[in-house]
Amino acid sequence: MGFDYYNVLKLNQNATEEDMKRAYKRLAMKWHPDKNPVDKKEAEAKFKLISEAYDVLSDPIKRQIYDLYGEEGLKSFDQAPPPNTNAGASFKFNPRDADDIFSEFFGSGGSAGVGKGHFRNNNHNIYGAEVNRKAAPVESKLLCTLEELYKGTRRKMRISRSVPDDFGEPKTVEEILKIDIKPGWKKGTKITFPEKGNQEPGTIPADLIFVVDEKPHPVFKRDGNDLVINQKMSLLEALTGKTIELTALDGRYLTLPVTDIIKPGHEVLISDEGMPVSKEPNKRGNLIIKFDITFPSRLTAEQRSDLRKTLGASDN
The missing domain is CATH 2.60.260.20 (Urease metallochaperone UreE, N-terminal domain)
Known part of the structure; x- marks a missing residue:
């Protein structure tokens, strides 16, 4: 019995092109072999199957034949294609390379230097050359009273930042950071939280920097x-x-x-x-x-x- 490509991508038969793209992004990121070094063989198999399912369902002709004859019928098809398609007089299933599909979504760096049907086995991130690019730091004022700067205190700061979700789309996450304000700190003192700023797909998150500022005091x-x-x-x-x-x-x-x-x-x-x-x-x-x-x-x-x-x- 052949594979259920819809089930592989966790979709129903009414799925749109955008549904398929989102499903592929999420599952390809999850099962790419570079992200699963412990169970690399299992990840390779699932990654290839996910890519094959997307290749079939994202192509109108392949999808129509698959819906009629299933996965086994699609791969052994030697008849004229179904009517009302643009497949010409004959059709033969040629699956696309998984790396090529992945590269279309995440750039050529996602599989740079890898031969067809193979996956890298090194310490590089799947984002490839982009991984060294870090977003510009995000600075925010930290208003402090003179009393706080005189005695020292601990502040809890609730932050919101944008990070990519499993589909590569931006989502907002919230977090509480603790800042220990030291006695004697001056205006302009910087407190850096590495990689706690915004993040875009394929980049290292920005550093979040709080810059001390002083509130006016009525006496001093x-x-x-x-x-x-x-x-x-x-x-x-x-x-x-x-x-x-x-x-x-x-x-x-x-x-x-x-x-x-x-x-x-x-x-x-x-x-x-x-x-x-x-x-x-x-x-x-x-x-x-x-x-x-x-x-x-x-x-x-x-x-x-x-x-x-x-x-x-x-x-x-």
């Missing part, structure tokens, strides 16, 4: 490893002193007394209260306080007089 501004704050201060406070109260990026409550007379442009530097230095875990930058002195927009005559007396007396 980063300058390298230093943290900077702009502190508003009235003229009276600049002259008489003020206690500045801050919540550090790690949640500590800081009390910073300022007793010196503060002049415009004056800065106060507090060591070891800046950002961690990523390559030196025990080292931190500085906290820099820049003062913005607010002068009164007007003074009464009495206030002017009092200031003259006070400041004039202090000059003597």
